Amino acid sequence: MIVLDAMLGRLSRYLRLLGYDLICVSSDLSDDIIIKEYGNYLILTRDRNLARKAPKGIYVISDNVTEQTKQVLPILPKPDHEKFSLCTICGNNLTEVVDRNKLPEYVPKDKDKIYYCEKCNKYYWYGSHLKNFEKSMGKIGIEI
Numbered sequence: 001m002i003v004l005d006a007m008l009g010r011l012s013r014y015l016r017l018l019g020y021d022l023i024c025v026s027s028d029l030s031d032d033i034i035i036k037e038y039g040n041y042l043i044l045t046r047d048r049n050l051a052r053k054a055p056k057g058i059y060v061i062s063d064n065v066t067e068q069t070k071q072v073l074p075i076l077p078k079p080d081h082e083k084f085s086l087c088t089i090c091g092n093n094l095t096e097v098v099d100r101n102k103l104p105e106y107v108p109k110d111k112d113k114i115y116y117c118e119k120c121n122k123y124y125w126y127g128s129h130l131k132n133f134e135k136s137m138g139k140i141g142i143e144i
């Protein structure tokens with residue numbers, strides 16, 4: 001499990017795509033509370049003070065999500081799950097949709113595989129978002 005601060009929203013989606021279990025902490029929480037609750041975990045943060053105070057704090061240097069991924073991936077453990085198996089919003093395990101007749105209209109029916117998050121009532125498929133993700137990972141030499 002990895003902990004990310006509220007300023008790393010895009011990075012949290014990228015890391016979930018790569019298969020990481022993570023907790024996003026609210027920006028309302030003070031550094032002390034975050035450390036008390038999550039001090040045993042790796043804490044990725046854009047807050048220098050928090051990074052310095054947390055036992056396993058990592059200061060994320062860039063504002064850019066591709067650069068952020070490039071910085072943190074080499075220091076993270078192996079992902080907990082297969083890539084593309086988690087909901088990018090809540091981190092829940094996705095299930096493959098077998099019965100395509102019940103899909104809402106906006107979901108393209110011509111895709112090989114379609115996945116679903118029960119918690120968010122959201123569908124996933126291989127489309128432009130994932131292609132962009134693969135492209136930006138390619139730029140930093142990470143093969144997806």
Ligand SMILES: [Zn+2]
Nearest residue numbers: 087090117120
């Ligand atoms: Zn979800």
